[in-house]
Amino acid sequence: MKKKHTFIDLFSGCGGLSLGFEMAGFTGILAVDNWKDALATYAYNRKDARTLCGDLATLDPHGLKEEYGISDVDVIIGGPPCQGFSVAGKRIIEDERNKLYKSFVGFVDCFRPHAFVMENVPNILSIGNGMVKDSIIKDFENLGYKVSVKVITASDYGVPQNRRRAVFVGLANGKEFVFPEPYKTEKVTSFDALSDLTEDSLADGSPYPTEPTCDFQYYVRKDSVGVYNHDITMHSEKTKDIIAMVPDGGNYKDLPIELQQTRKVHIAWTRLCSTKPSITIDTGHRHHFHYKWNRIPTVRESARIPDHLINRHPFPGPGLAVRILGDITPEKVRVLQEADDIFIRGLREWIDPDGVSLYDKVWQAGVILLPVQSVGVMGDERIYEKAVALRAVTSTDAMSADWAHLPYEFLAKVSNEIISHVKGVNRVTYDISSKPPATIEWE
Secondary structure (H helix, E strand, O other), rough: OOOEEEEEEEEEEEEEEHHHHHHHEEEEEEEEOOHHHHHHHHHHOOOOOOEEOOOOOOOOHHHHHHOOOOOOOOOOEEEOOOOOHHHHOHHHOOOHHHHHHHHHHHHHHHHHHOOEEEEEHHHHOOHHHHHHHHHHHHHHHOOEEEEEEEEEHHHHHOOOOOOOEEEEEOOOOOOOOOOOOEEEEEOOOHHHHHHHOOOOOOOOOOOOOOOOOOHHHHHHHOOOOOOOOOOOOOOOOHHHHHHHHHOOHHHHHHHOOOOOOOOOOOOEEEEOOOOOOEOOOOOOOEEOOOOOOOOOOOOOHHHEEEOOOOOOOOOOOOOHHHHOOOOOHHHHHHHHHHHHHHHHHHHHHOOOOOEOOOOOHHHEEEEEEEEEEEEEOOEEEEEEEEEEEEEEEEOOOOEEEEEEEOOOHHHHHHHHHHHHHHEEEEEEEOOOOEEEEOOOOOO
């Protein structure tokens, strides 16, 4: 009988990464996390699973190896937090906050698997002008692994969500890992993922009301005995009326100006787009709405679009108001919205030679409206108009941040576009202060 390959999942959560390896034919021999509820879910879906609830920063891998009788493991997988890397200084690896990352390295050192797979946010590759990436690679190379790294987009592999992650793969045999080429020329859209589910609630265990209409629906229904967790949220009529104003794939910009700031987050009033993969669905899911129905997605629908926490910037925090210094007026909100849209859209569209957008390389970005008027020239006349500051930083912990070294060509392009298209702005600056001492926002 052919030997089944084995893996250990560190920072396992409820087992999303484990599931991928299981589907590829691997057998999990241990899952470790310090979140007991997530491990309970992990075990519920795997009757023979061995789980350990504990702090990986303090666990001894050699003790666990003996306690669980693990003599051989093929792959160690996981996504350790790397908070200390935000500093990106000469001694970043020794940063006290990198204990969890060091634990992952320690497990690899102890168990000596044939391979490891470590994933993280895309901007970990650009922090400190690549210093963090190089340090991670060096750590594993010192253990004898040949390391490859690439940013993977989930929608390229049949997932109906544009989720990007940096993936490090190390092989002990000295060979270079070759990442699989994208195999989905046509993306799985939100329509493909959700169109067989009804506008109204279904009782748990109800049969599907329609036959599957695409490969993805056939896939997610496999071995299903009915529909579960399709229980709609009952919105107020006022809320449904507002949602109805937002078209398929639209957002708050499609609302009347007086309604745009009724939810103080940048992603508010966003509809899924029926013709594209979904944006990332996270814990702020109540700001995302079904592409057709005037409601948020149900738990079942959200499960169809695999969720994860980090892909969209957390900026601007409570809302645009914290980036308008001084009194707030509808005119100032308009100016900031238009300038911010140009900046963020530009970051998304500017793709570096490594295939990663500037948006994915920075942690937070936004425009600040300054409480000054700046002299300018239009024709033969002097004019006095508003000045804005662009702000973009790299960070992994929000406690510290470095200003992002954006390309001069990009800054010139964005500056010209803002001045040309945003009425009332005649000067664009770039904030090159780091935290500390400067905060990320200017409030």
